[in-house]
Amino acid sequence: MKEKKPIHTFHMSEIADMESDQLIPIIPGDEEDDTTYVHGAELELPLLPIRNTVLFPGVVIPITVGRQKSVRLVKKAYKGDKTIGVIAQKNAQSDEPEEKDLYRVGTIAKILKLLVLPDGNTTIIIQGRSKFELVDIIKETPYMVAKVTVQKDKFPSKSSKETKALVSSLKEAASKILKLNPEIPQEAQVALDNISNPSFLMYFLSSNINADVKDKQALLELTNGKERATRLLEHMLKEIQMLELKQEIQSKVHSDIDQQQRDYFLRQQMKVLQDELGIEGPDQEIESLKLKAQKKKWPDVVKKHFDKEILKVSRINPASAEYPILINYCELLVDLPWSDQTVDNFDLDKAQKILDKDHYGLEKVKERIIEYLAVLKLKQNLRGPILCLYGPPGVGKTSLGRSIAQALNRKYVRMSLGGVRDEAEIRGHRKTYVGAMPGRILQNLKKVGSSNPVFILDEIDKTGSDFRGDPSSALLEVLDPEQNSTFVDNYLELEYDLSKILFIATANSLDTIHPALRDRMEIIEVNGYTLEEKMEIAKKHLIPKQRKDHGLSAKDVSFDKTGLQAVVEGFTRESGVRSLERQIGSIIRNVAKSVAMEKEYQKKITPARVEEILGTPVFDKEMYQDNETAGVVTGLAWTSSGGEILFIESSLYKGKGKLILSGQLGDVMKESATAALSFLKTFAEELKLDYKLFDDYDLHVHVPAGAVPKDGPSAGITILTSLASVFTQRKVKANLAMTGEITLTGRVLPVGGIKEKLLAARRAGMKELIFCSKNKKDVEEIDERYRSNLKIHFVDHAREVLDIALLKTKVDNPIKFNQN
Template sequence: MFNQLLLSDLVQEDQEELIQMINPEEGEELKKEDLPEELAILPIRNTVLFPGVVIPITVGRQKSIKLVKKAYKGDRIIGVVAQKNVKTEDPALEDIYNIGTVAKIIKMLVLPDGNTTIIIQGKSRFEIDTVLEEEPFLTAKINLLENSFPKKSTKETKAIVQSLKDAAGKILKLNPEIPQEAQVALDNISDPGFLTHFLSSNLNAEVADKQKLLEINDGMTRATLLLEQMLKEIQLLELKHDIQKKVHTDIDAQQRDYYLRQQLKVLQDELGQDGPDQEIDQLRARGDEKKWPQEVKKHFNKELDKISRMNPASAEYPVAMNYAELLVDLPWDEFTEDNFDLKRAKKILDKDHFGMEKVKDRIIEYLAVLKLKQNMKGPILCLYGPPGVGKTSLGKSIASALNRQYVRMSLGGVHDEAEIRGHRKTYIGALPGKIIQNIKKAKSSNPVFILDEIDKVSSDFRGDPASALLEVLDPEQNSTFADNYLEVDYDLSKVLFIATANSLETIHPALRDRMEIISLSGYTQEEKTEIAKKHLVPKQKKEHGLKSTDVKFHKKALTKIIDGYTRESGVRNLERQIGSVARHVAKSIAMEEEFDKTITDKEVVEILGSERFDKELYQGNDIAGVVTGLAWTQVGGEILFIESSLSKGKGKLTLSGQLGDVMKESAMAAISYLKANADDLGLDHKVFDQYDLHVHVPAGAVPKDGPSAGITMLTSLASIYTQRKVKSKLAMTGEITLRGKVLPVGGIKEKVLAARRAGINEIILSSTNKRDIKEIDDRYVKGLTIHYVDTVDEVLNLALLKEKVKKPIKFTFTEAKEN
């Protein structure tokens, strides 16, 4: 407020001349006859001119300069109006307020920078009537507005004047920036109209608020509104004063704390204790020894500088220290040296894991490329297979073969994105993501990193971790992995990521696209026996405190455990059962009881009890409609039987055995094909209308689905309708079309192994599945006859014998009655 009092410095007038300049006698209102017929209108920004008030204005626009120069040479009378928008460069009539103040130019100064400054004094308020010209500047006819304060002073006038002066006095006391001459100026103002104009002009308010005061005709109303504005300003100044006082007190407290901390530092130095500054110096020294990127080093030193300015007693201090320690603990550009002895690596892989030739070859290939190129982005491998086949433990063997550090992160049930990407430091209890935490634990930037159970990642309102993994597992992006907590990019491109999964269907499609899928199928009985002999039995002996000479497992005993007590693709349950036998032996040794040191199949039954699983075996072909199919499950391949039966009825179809939609559709397609080709099979069409068909897949409590049972169902239906025998010890898998084509299916290796376990001699497959058989080791298909077919007719010719079953159904048909 009272900014206009600085005018004395500009015009080089002393205090008396300034008071005289703002005296209402000099600012006396003009009469209409004193005004020219055409009044030049000068738009001004950021302020409003009031009658009687003297203000300086810097004129910069060409139109305004022309106006001022012409007026200064003449009667020096102009109209001053405030702009509505200060950004408008060339204001028209609609861009200015309609009410302004007639002003007289007291003095014009041309400053050294080329700008023109004029000193003007307001005379009378006016309202624009008619615009006469817009060029070279705005010219208009105006109507003068009278001052409505009563000439004779009343009690109300005296009261409002005194209130305004008291409020102005408070503002002067609360604002030390206002010069003391302001109080002298206020004491010399006696006219209530000029007082309101003077205070309104110097009020710390927006232009729109000042314009509102100018436009009010009634003097008492204007004075009352002005008083309200001044009281608001007093409240703001008092609040500002209180805040400044409080801040000053806080600064004094900080100075006191600093003094006490300096004394504490001296005492700690005397006692030989590490203080906060010493901890920071130690971190800085460690940082100087680190081999890290220049931008990370710069960021680290910046953080230390920030910590050194903090109060050690503040809540932010330990958070900042933990962050700095994480930065210096991470292995930036620190790598373990890879071992490129490929023969040694192959020997380690063969020793630790039996089978898995495809996976081992892939690791040897990776080592070979790394050896030749000396630089290669880490591939993202995904080991896919049923539980217990050794996916996770394979990672340790790979790390050992490569001479790298080994870290493992379980993703099962992870549903918070921050587990992968970390929290932002602004959150309470913020931590880096598990990726960065494990890299820190490994103390190397090129470990073998196992992402276990990647197919079991879930998501909720806290984010989608699978999406956060996209950057981690993209070889083109993970060189600049961004952790929310870390704030600087970390290079993960040298990390060998190996993911494991039991199912590919539940993996995020974009995530799956970034990984190289390597399938680990189940083990055969022979492989399980070898794994048990070489790995599981020695391991369980060691875990149960047994010496190698305390007990031996006969091969028949291991085969008995595999066939009768486990049903899985892997060897996890097999290890548990061997552990049960080892505990029994350990108990006998501890209690000094007699026991047979050679475990045979008989001892296995005595120790483990009766067999828990019946071996899936071929059940003969004496009954029509029973066909052996092959199915894939997460625990490996299995055989299943499809049974069909006919009974006198009205052609009703019943499907049972908890069949899924795919298997139901396979049954419908098989029936449609038989109906369409009944003549070729020698079937009477009446059998479809006068006999009810029931198709059942045993083990009804187990849900079944998948596109593998098409030719099996067709063969079963063809057998029951023709009453012909199905070829003995034959199994099949494949899907059909209504045209009679046989389509390929998956899981061939697991299904072939299941057929061997069940004693099957022949298998029918689609011709397209020949490529899958070529990938299977010859020892697994030895002794099996595999027929490759393209059409359903070939399947029926191979599967159905000419011979009828012993007790065929004698079909009887009822002739349809004519209406």
């Protein structure tokens, strides 16, 4: 075959043997030498593994040989018949390839030229002749020699329509690639036009497409020419799509640059027009910030930082994305009240009057607040514990904070923490983030314009935590008097002094507050209101407020004492007064309707009128019924909305001694039931119980209202009394309620929420109560008028509970236990 003169191709490919990664141009030959090799012929050839490229029949390529084995091979072959086998490596990183590292199909090649370069490397120019399939490696030293079988491809006739269509499609795709890729020399189109052999055209294009070695090897291994042409066309169309996309992106970028230049000139013109018309532009905005900064009283560190930032703003193009971010940051620096604060009014008599006017009752709470203000007056700083007002909803925790702000003549800020799960709500975002803003602490200070407000952190027990951080932990620095003088917001990036702020937190439950956060606060318990207190609050605050809100006066409507009591007892059961205010509002709306329609109506609200407007009472004053059933005992429970009474019911039936618990009990109540049963078994002899009862009967303990989850360490002695009653079939003393935890040895432990529980028992008509003796101090703190008609027993041991609670008489129709 006549050797063709090398020409430039339209693609550059990475071609190297084992140690070479140089970029070398592909140089095509003409076509496969079909006269030399016969399909199926077996040959022994020196085998040269190459990496990062695939040699196709008819194609001429240069290869730089670096490894000693490869150098020996090509030199010996060049002195002989110049024929070698070239095969691609599967793993280009392998420096000592074995048979398993090589593909099974390669190309027989002729060494056209051997060159030794000045740097010592050896370069050979080879031309592919025919494909072969690797049969076996005969030897590996001094170089690899392999036994191979010659392969020939099957391709339709040149004159067939299908062949002509494939050739035309391939040439069109190649021409399109040439037009889209400016890096390819134009001479490549001439070379493409001169190729007439379909088989060589495919080899030539396969060698030059922008594809991985794996894809090129797959093209080489195909023996069906039609299938290879189809696969090759797919690769070329993908490359066309990539080139078109690249061209489109470059065109857009160029267009964007042109647009930016156009915007710059337009902005310069707009600036001149703004100056002429007196409209404030970016420069005026910067000057305005500088004037505000001159009037600010702030630390030198902040002043230097502001000067640095405003200088940076003045150097930036107003059209850039960074400009509004820096402007907003400088505005925050100027608007924050660094040293602006109100003058405190420490008239404690006035403060006492304001608290008494705004809040009825809560004497202990108000006394503690006045003490706090007295220390603040003497000390002139707030380096002390943060107040946390803790109690059920609707008792006036948040409004207490507003009253304190009014008494001190300070600004008032309220920040609700309910449901806050993002730490950035407290600490702010980094300025680098899109949509970054300071934390809500600084936002509120900027809004109120004072550095020493009364700051209410509402619902501090309802913060959560997730992948965005833990707000409770972020509050540690805010509420620690030792740290909050140097509070750093992520957005501000400067220390801000929060120590002048009077922080007051509110919470409904202490269990969900972070322990370290709780340690930084002084807990002031705000208990629920009694019936009498609710009536006074309604007369002094709620009724006048609702009358005013509904456009009525005192002459339009008034409440009878019994009527107001009917609303409190029959339609509300809560610690606070929110529900009471809603019910009063409903009554006054009904009156307002009659006034507006000019109808006759009853101005005095009596119990009958209450029932006419609000309907049948929702709550029954007397919840307790009787003590005729064994195993039914009244317990006392604390909830976030105040105290409630609940019943513990126990029943026995023939079985195998199983204990069944129901009523959605939590783990603590389940353990209380288990402990009570164990105590009962231990002291069965004292209670004159037959031990066989525990084995022959199943015990079921149930707490009614099964849809309501219940838990807590307050039901121990109640469950024990219920079990003792059902096993002995003795009656429980009438109108008796109890609360307290029990141990296995029978000790009664103190519990919390005593005031709420006592008030709940009083509402339900209980006459006697049982508490742990250690709760005596809690009972004594309750106003005498609320406990004067209650007989309260203080106990230390479970035996005392049973002696008080169980009567000697048995219930009617007691269970007749089978003693066999």
